[in-house]
Amino acid sequence: xxxxxxxxxxxxxxxxxxxxxxxxxxxxxxxxxxxxxxxxxxxxxxxxxxxxxxxxxxxxxxxxxxxxxxxxxxxxxxxxxxxxxxxxxxxxxxxxxxxxxxxxxxxxxxxxxxxxxxxxxxxxxxxxxxxxxxxxxxxxxxxxxxxxxxxxxxxxxxxxxxx
Amino acid sequence: xxxxxxxxxxxxxxxxxxxxxxxxxxxxxxxxxxxxxxxxxxxxxxxxxxxxxxxxxxxxxxxxxxxxxxxxxxxxxxxxx
Numbered sequence: 001x002x003x004x005x006x007x008x009x010x011x012x013x014x015x016x017x018x019x020x021x022x023x024x025x026x027x028x029x030x031x032x033x034x035x036x037x038x039x040x041x042x043x044x045x046x047x048x049x050x051x052x053x054x055x056x057x058x059x060x061x062x063x064x065x066x067x068x069x070x071x072x073x074x075x076x077x078x079x080x081x082x083x084x085x086x087x088x089x090x091x092x093x094x095x096x097x098x099x100x101x102x103x104x105x106x107x108x109x110x111x112x113x114x115x116x117x118x119x120x121x122x123x124x125x126x127x128x129x130x131x132x133x134x135x136x137x138x139x140x141x142x143x144x145x146x147x148x149x150x151x152x153x154x155x156x157x158x159x160x161x162x163x
Numbered sequence: 164x165x166x167x168x169x170x171x172x173x174x175x176x177x178x179x180x181x182x183x184x185x186x187x188x189x190x191x192x193x194x195x196x197x198x199x200x201x202x203x204x205x206x207x208x209x210x211x212x213x214x215x216x217x218x219x220x221x222x223x224x225x226x227x228x229x230x231x232x233x234x235x236x237x238x239x240x241x242x243x244x
Contacts (some may be wrong), residue, residue, distance in 0.1 A: 118244075
């Protein structure tokens, strides 16, 4: 399970990934912060489309292993209601050396953030909520690419489209 | 024929709920479904160009032919992490 409503267990992710060939262990954790674009944030709600999300994260892990020649890559993402400071995502990478481990972890996290069907809804201290606007999922139509910026901003209902 | 559309993220809010049964003419494709959705919920229509559609664990193109009875997922731009 790479998408789960349960709190993420970092100890289990690390313990279960031991590899005698690896001299580097890199962990990235994304935690819920209390602000976004100048507004106070009280909590988040993450929703996901699991059938595609599980498949895509597994594919990203495999592609990271092949691309960076690392020994282990695992990414998990939390769903449901998360409070400030709770972990939303962990990526755990083991490799022979630190350079490829750092690069692989960044690559895997970037791809999960940009491609996996997970949506963040922010709840604000001044009332209300909004879905954070993100990246179009790459789909099967040839030549299509996203014009959404890498930096996720709050959804304002703008008409951005495939080009 | 009818298909079931499961709306995720902001699309559920813009369509007034997460699940909708949509009637279509036989031979309709995903593109035709999106036209119907946009006509029924104009605010949803504004974000449909940036949405992907999936059947099960597969993203399907706008040209995908619908047979009726499918359950489709409407996936707006993603914002995980």
